[in-house]
Amino acid sequence: MLDAQHIQxxxxxxxxxxxxxxxxxxxxxxxxxGPNGAGKSTLFRLLSGELSCNxxxxxxxxxxxxxxxxxxxxxxxxxxxxxxxxxxPFQAKEVVSLGLMYSRPNNPKTxxxxxxxxxxxxxLKDQLYGNLSGGEKQRVQLARVLAQIWEIKAxxxxxxxxxxxxxxxxxxxxxxxxxxxxxxxxxxxxxAILHDLNLAANYADKALLLKQGRVLQQGTVRKVMTPENLQxxxxxxxxxxxxxxGAPIYISSLPSAATSPTNYTYKLA
Amino acid sequence: xxQNLSYSKTxxxxxxxxxxxxxxxxxxxxxxxxxxxxxxxGHAVSILLSQLGIDSGTFTEQEANVLWQIRLPRxxxxxxxxxxLGVSGAALQGLFRNPLVEPGLIGVSSGGALFAVIFIVFGSxxxxxxxxxxxxxxxxxxxIGGLINVMLVYKMANQGGKTDISLLILAGxxxxxxxxxxxxLAIFYADEASLRNFTFWSLGDVGGANxxxxxxxxxxxxxxxxLIINQFxxxxxxxxxxxxxxxMGVDVQRVKYIVLFMSxxxxxxxxxxxxxxxxxxxxxxxxxxxxxxxxxxxVLPGAFLLGxxxxxxxxxxxxxxxxxxELPIGxxxxxLGSPFFIWLILHVKKLNS
Numbered sequence: 001m002l003d004a005q006h007i008q009x010x011x012x013x014x015x016x017x018x019x020x021x022x023x024x025x026x027x028x029x030x031x032x033x034g035p036n037g038a039g040k041s042t043l044f045r046l047l048s049g050e051l052s053c054n055x056x057x058x059x060x061x062x063x064x065x066x067x068x069x070x071x072x073x074x075x076x077x078x079x080x081x082x083x084x085x086x087x088x089p090f091q092a093k094e095v096v097s098l099g100l101m102y103s104r105p106n107n108p109k110t111x112x113x114x115x116x117x118x119x120x121x122x123x124l125k126d127q128l129y130g131n132l133s134g135g136e137k138q139r140v141q142l143a144r145v146l147a148q149i150w151e152i153k154a155x156x157x158x159x160x161x162x163x164x165x166x167x168x169x170x171x172x173x174x175x176x177x178x179x180x181x182x183x184x185x186x187x188x189x190x191x192a193i194l195h196d197l198n199l200a201a202n203y204a205d206k207a208l209l210l211k212q213g214r215v216l217q218q219g220t221v222r223k224v225m226t227p228e229n230l231q232x233x234x235x236x237x238x239x240x241x242x243x244x245x246g247a248p249i250y251i252s253s254l255p256s257a258a259t260s261p262t263n264y265t266y267k268l269a
Numbered sequence: 270x271x272q273n274l275s276y277s278k279t280x281x282x283x284x285x286x287x288x289x290x291x292x293x294x295x296x297x298x299x300x301x302x303x304x305x306x307x308x309x310x311g312h313a314v315s316i317l318l319s320q321l322g323i324d325s326g327t328f329t330e331q332e333a334n335v336l337w338q339i340r341l342p343r344x345x346x347x348x349x350x351x352x353x354l355g356v357s358g359a360a361l362q363g364l365f366r367n368p369l370v371e372p373g374l375i376g377v378s379s380g381g382a383l384f385a386v387i388f389i390v391f392g393s394x395x396x397x398x399x400x401x402x403x404x405x406x407x408x409x410x411x412x413i414g415g416l417i418n419v420m421l422v423y424k425m426a427n428q429g430g431k432t433d434i435s436l437l438i439l440a441g442x443x444x445x446x447x448x449x450x451x452x453x454l455a456i457f458y459a460d461e462a463s464l465r466n467f468t469f470w471s472l473g474d475v476g477g478a479n480x481x482x483x484x485x486x487x488x489x490x491x492x493x494x495x496l497i498i499n500q501f502x503x504x505x506x507x508x509x510x511x512x513x514x515x516x517m518g519v520d521v522q523r524v525k526y527i528v529l530f531m532s533x534x535x536x537x538x539x540x541x542x543x544x545x546x547x548x549x550x551x552x553x554x555x556x557x558x559x560x561x562x563x564x565x566x567x568v569l570p571g572a573f574l575l576g577x578x579x580x581x582x583x584x585x586x587x588x589x590x591x592x593x594x595e596l597p598i599g600x601x602x603x604x605l606g607s608p609f610f611i612w613l614i615l616h617v618k619k620l621n622s
Binding site for chain 2: 048049050070071073074075077078079081084085086087088089090091094095098099101102144145148
């Protein structure tokens with residue numbers, strides 16, 4: 001389990017993440033939802049080990065992140081940031097192969113082909129990364145990140161994704177979410193910051209609502225993603241249509257002159 | 270075809286390195302024979318073999334002396350210094366994630382030069398330095414100067430894991446200007462004897478080579494260069510970003526210190542022996558990247574070989590163009606390098622993907 005207990009991170013006296021507790025179980029997709037500035041990215045960086053929290057503790061499979069070697073951490077979790085820019089002319093396959101730089105699997109060629117096929121980037125393997133489109137770059141980066149934890153192992157591992165589908169078209173978005181779904185069978189726990197509430201509602205197992213650095217709700221999607229909860233977090237009217245267990249969930253919002261965000265807050269109050 | 274991932278070199282990379290290596294050896298042999306005092310190729314080979322105890326032909330004692338005391342140390346020094354400049358340029362570009370970085374442009378060379386001059390002028394005030402380090406004193410002092418400047422530039426240009434290009438170049442310009450001014454100040458206070466030492470040093474280029482210098486360069490350039498080359502995997506990861514490299518298991522801080530320290534050592538030692546030679550560290554990594562891709566597995570060792578080749582070629586030009594006089598080698602590299610740098614500035618957007 002990826003477990004964060006009462007973690008706190010502040011810049012000066014301003015708390016960015018405020019006593020947040022999070023559990024990510026292997027075999028589950030947990031979605032972090034929240035408005036801009038809620039502290040999603042900071043929380044993400046704390047969990048990935050990039051930042052260390054001022055208070056609280058984070059453990060991977062019971063082992064505290066503090067004092068863990070960089071390389072050991074890399075064997076337990078892979079991270080995909082929102083944007084990665086490449087300085088030099090690397091080919092797509094070279095970028096993907098970097099994901100394997102320290103795991104040294106027995107069958108690196110097979111893994112590379114599998115992750116690139118899964119992300120539909122195998123045909124781009126010989127192209128320069130810089131010449132790819134935004135969506136293609138994102139898929140190549142995803143392939144690199146997947147390569148890091150692709151080898152099947154008994155120990156639970158984790159995948160942290162910061163808006164993995166932000167530059168993708170609708171078909172690719174669903175495709176990527178399906179790949180992520182398949183990872184669950186590999187005993188991998190996935191934590192993803194998602195902007196698209198419908199993707200979150202229909203693919204995630206758990207959801208976590210974050211606002212002003214605080215975790216407001218955490219639990220199963222159907223329990224957490226109710227109209228009341230979502231409206232409270234996003235300060236905008238939303239409708240959630242659930243059609244019984246197993247059926248798709250539709251979340252929609254409409255333009256409304258009468259309910260600008262500020263007005264709406266007043267109404268709630 | 271499936272890309273080789275086993276972190277051994279691909280066939281193409283091995284081939285490129287082999288060709289570069291053979292080219293370097295051939296150029297070295299050619300350089301031995303050409304010069305104000307020509308030595309026939311057959312004689313040169315016989316002299317080299319005779320040093321190994323193999324008697325294979327005739328040569329005059331004068332030929333043997335010129336080759337053994339003047340040309341060979343000079344060629345070996347050019348190989349070590351040129352190779353060092355090439356590999357440190359490649360590694361610093363990788364570390365700063367910027368193709369405009371060059372030891373001369375970011376102040377490493379000028380820092381090394383400043384400290385070398387200070388040592389030459391005021392060294393007699395610190396007799397203990399010479400007692401402890403002997404002939405290693407000058408290169409080590411130059412290393413410290415280079416290290417101070419590269420650390421300063423790094424601190425100024427690096428903010429939140431990102432290197433600001435304009436800050437980097439400006440910081441390099443500022444530190445180079447300051448170092449130049451301080452060199453002038455040191456010379457102002459120099460006495461007759463140290464002034465003469467300084468003049469010899471500043472004109473030094475690879476013409477001042479002797480076996481002592483080659484030995485020091487062998488220890489203080491070749492070994493740090495090998496340590497840098499060994500960082501190829503980490504520098505590949507850094508090309509995607511510092512955070513991404515950390516996510517993949519790279520101890521980013523350690524890589525930074527290794528590359529900064531070893532580059533300062535390689536460049537500082539080189540500067541202390543040959544004076545400032547610019548642009549080798551800029552051109553060489555680019556030629557390799559443009560031709561064979563950015564994989565540091567090839568770029569780092571290739572930059573050593575190509576840098577050695579380039580400096581040897583420049584030296585060959587420097588001592589043959591106006592024979593029997595010699596041009597300073599820095600002039601040749603600057604004439605070749607400056608237009609290249611301008612081209613690079615104009616195309617840097619395209620290169621940065």
